[in-house]
Amino acid sequence: ATDSRHRASLNNTGRFANATLVRLSEYLSAGYKKGVRPVRNWRNCTMVAIDLMVYSILSVDEKNQVLTTYIWYRQEWTDEFLVWNPEDFDDVNQMSIPTANVWVPDILINEFVDVGKSPDIPYVYVTHYGLVRNYKPIQVVTACTLNIYNFPFDVQNCSLTFQSWLHTLNDIDLKLMRSAEELKVDKSVFMNQGEWELLHVLSKYKRFSLDNIDSYAEMKFNVVIRRRPLFYTVNLLLPSIFLMVMDLVGFYLPPDSGERVSFKITLLLGYSVFLIIVSDTLPATAIGTPLIGVYFVVCMALLVISLTETVLIVRLVHKQDLQPHVPQWLKHLVLERATVLLCIRNKHSLCSMLGRGGGDSMERGLGGLSVVRDNTPPVMDNILHEISSIRGFLEKRDESRDIAKEWLQVGYVLDVLLFRVYLVAMLAYSITLGTLWSVWQYA
Numbered sequence: 001a002t003d004s005r006h007r008a009s010l011n012n013t014g015r016f017a018n019a020t021l022v023r024l025s026e027y028l029s030a031g032y033k034k035g036v037r038p039v040r041n042w043r044n045c046t047m048v049a050i051d052l053m054v055y056s057i058l059s060v061d062e063k064n065q066v067l068t069t070y071i072w073y074r075q076e077w078t079d080e081f082l083v084w085n086p087e088d089f090d091d092v093n094q095m096s097i098p099t100a101n102v103w104v105p106d107i108l109i110n111e112f113v114d115v116g117k118s119p120d121i122p123y124v125y126v127t128h129y130g131l132v133r134n135y136k137p138i139q140v141v142t143a144c145t146l147n148i149y150n151f152p153f154d155v156q157n158c159s160l161t162f163q164s165w166l167h168t169l170n171d172i173d174l175k176l177m178r179s180a181e182e183l184k185v186d187k188s189v190f191m192n193q194g195e196w197e198l199l200h201v202l203s204k205y206k207r208f209s210l211d212n213i214d215s216y217a218e219m220k221f222n223v224v225i226r227r228r229p230l231f232y233t234v235n236l237l238l239p240s241i242f243l244m245v246m247d248l249v250g251f252y253l254p255p256d257s258g259e260r261v262s263f264k265i266t267l268l269l270g271y272s273v274f275l276i277i278v279s280d281t282l283p284a285t286a287i288g289t290p291l292i293g294v295y296f297v298v299c300m301a302l303l304v305i306s307l308t309e310t311v312l313i314v315r316l317v318h319k320q321d322l323q324p325h326v327p328q329w330l331k332h333l334v335l336e337r338a339t340v341l342l343c344i345r346n347k348h349s350l351c352s353m354l355g356r357g358g359g360d361s362m363e364r365g366l367g368g369l370s371v372v373r374d375n376t377p378p379v380m381d382n383i384l385h386e387i388s389s390i391r392g393f394l395e396k397r398d399e400s401r402d403i404a405k406e407w408l409q410v411g412y413v414l415d416v417l418l419f420r421v422y423l424v425a426m427l428a429y430s431i432t433l434g435t436l437w438s439v440w441q442y443a
Contacts, residue, residue: 020090038079051177057196062283067144096123110161111142151290152232153440163218199224
């Protein structure tokens with residue numbers, strides 16, 4: 001007992017003799033019960049003022065529907081047992097004391113799904129009239145319903161709901177430390193160099209009851225963020241647009257040329273490789289598909305349709321000996337009606353040169369030999385028979401050429417018709433998507 005009194009006298013007269021903060025700390029901790037809500041009248045509610053500032057958007061996990069943010073969180077309340085007269089303690093108006101030594105409200109975030117790597121701040125500030133300031137940065141990993149349909153022009157709205165996990169409204173109530181409008185437009189600490197841009201932070205106070213007996217208070221903050229689409233526009237949309245433009249250019253190759261088929265097959269293979277490369281970039285969820293994914297699929301379908309149309313046209317204009325004449329109804333519908341509708345010039349002059357040659361003069365010369373065939377000797381008869389066979393072959397060849405020219409004209413008109421339908425469909429599709437993305441970007 002003598003030794004303990006000696007040590008106490010040394011503490012009071014030694015290095016802590018004139019330490020005002022030590023005396024104040026001992027004064028505040030004397031008889032303090034940190035497990036009891038700090039009010040003298042238990043009927044009084046402890047009002048906790050909270051504030052939130054978004055510092056950074058760390059990650060947005062669309063697959064798991066999780067948002068990771070880094071926020072600066074502040075809360076203040078009045079502790080009626082941490083009060084002193086500054087004149088008695090060398091005019092000390094505020095001091096820091098360990099958080100573990102004082103009562104702290106059990107306010108949590110409802111959307112918490114994981115413990116973030118937040119730094120430990122072991123102190124709180126206390127003023128002489130009992131106001132406790134608990135300021136700390138928090139890495140928040142919360143569940144959020146992410147809508148990726150508008151990717152990469154999407155805007156996400158994620159909520160952070162603060163409430164006391166146990167205490168009812170009679171014990172703990174919540175309020176904002178600042179006005180809702182000031183909180184909404186405050187971006188002073190936000191680091192805006194990443195993929196996401198902070199639009200605003202909305203706040204809403206609500207009281208609710210689970211059993212119609214006890215009511216609870218909650219403060220909900222809605223963090224509204226928008227994705228910056230430049231990276232995805234350059235690396236996803238532009239290459240796809242370039243490939244589709246090259247597909248349109250491929251229609252200017254002659255329809256009777258096999259080069260068009262190989263050209264479009266090469267484009268289709270190139271687009272398939274492009275989709276494999278960008279598949280890891282697109283967000284994946286089990287509840288929806290982004291519109292840009294549908295856009296890629298439709299572009300692939302358009303390439304397949306373009307290749308199919310090219311194969312059909314090439315097959316249509318391909319010259320074959322057993323190919324029949326073009327039906328009259330098809331001639332009337334395609335070569336007369338469609339050419340007027342599409343403002344296409346008559347292509348007879350273009351295709352007539354395919355049948356030009358020396359066969360006509362020879363045929364006229366051979367036509368006169370049949371007149372003198374009756375009075376010729378056997379040798380000449382054989383010669384005339386061979387010449388007649390040659391004439392028949394030339395006539396059949398000319399007929400095949402005429403059939404080929406007819407089908408070539410039909411194929412040309414159908415090619416122009418299908419190309420314009422394809423072009424209108426692609427333009428309508430592109431304008432619709434461009435309008436949607438523009439509205440989403442600047443809304």
